[in-house]
């Protein structure tokens with residue numbers, strides 16, 4: 001805190017100084033000699049204590065023990081689901097391999113299914129090429145097409161910047177185009193980002 | 205001579221021990237054990253996490269989800285957690301970022317969508333509805349509810365960053381150094397925001413200040 005903030009013009013402690021004293025637990029020497037400031041310090045201290053109590057009570061009332069227990073159960077369910085997919089994902093391959101060993105009929109079935117898949121894929125490719133050809137025009141201005149494709153994105157840039165008001169610049173996981181505060185990057189590197197979480201969810 | 209009893213671990217040390225164990229279980233594929241051990245971290249940090257998220261987001265359902273997400277993210281990425289940093293700081297940072305994501309999404313939504321939801325009677329549910337049945341008298345409850353309501357309205361009038369810093373410093377009891385580590389702001393900025401928040405709250409909550417009496421500060425508790 002600046003010294004100018006600490007003392008008012010008439011030599012008394014500022015309110016910020018009284019607040020700072022409360023948080024630090026260090027009593028300014030001025031209070032030993034000034035009744036007025038002692039009175040003010042008590043007032044500030046009462047206010048801070050009451051506000052803390054009220055704020056905690058409000059949050060605790062909204063989240064009583066039962067709600068916290070339910071939340072914890074939900075967290076554990078989510079973690080279980082995240083830990084589980086690795087087993088589920090490998091299932092079809094394992095099943096197919098097993099079937100290959102045991103069951104000739106099912107191998108035959110897969111052979112047939114393979115033909116159906118190949119035919120479907122060929123149909124899809126033909127359809128896509130046909131579609132392209134039917135809309136293709138020799139004079140089609142490629143520049144216009146790409147301009148049209150990027151057009152809706154352009155107004156988004158100022159939009160993103162506008163949302164960067166108070167607090168938003170603290171974001172770890174911000175849009176790639178957003179400016180970053182350098183002082184945050186060290187700790188941000190240590191903390192996971194949503195994209196990483198999503199990717200690891202997929203991997204698991 | 206009697207054996208000296210081991211010094212009890214600090215929260216920070218205990219957290220680090222749990223984190224190391226969870227990481228080891230995860231690496232060895234003992235996922236049930238990893239989750240079970242991780243529950244200790246949830247137990248220790250859930251209450252403070254919900255207080256932070258609740259005051260910062262000002263919506264119970266949103267706070268609930270933000271806290272869940274933060275624990276899930278920290279479980280998944282515990283491998284990147286280094287024990288030289290308190291788990292509390294690392295975890296709170298994840299929580300704050302999740303909350304900021306939500307605030308951003310909310311702002312985007314509110315640009316297009318109508319006012320916050322209310323119940324069928326058109327009245328937002330009061331936080332006092334969650335109070336346990338035993339305890340203060342009905343009159344005291346009304347008074348307490350009113351004061352909480354006023355504080356809630358006043359907190360809602362603070363800029364988001366001031367509210368976050370006030371919440372971490374005042375409700376969570378963190379020093380400005382800790383808040384600085386949690387938010388990435390430097391310590392003097394933290395103090396400036398804290399003083400501003402307190403000045404503003406004190407003027408909003410001063411006897412006779414009529415501008416905090418309006419209802420509808422807090423979004424519906426779902």
Ligand SMILES: [Zn+2]
Pocket residue numbers: 011012013030034035036037038
């Ligand atoms: Zn004085």
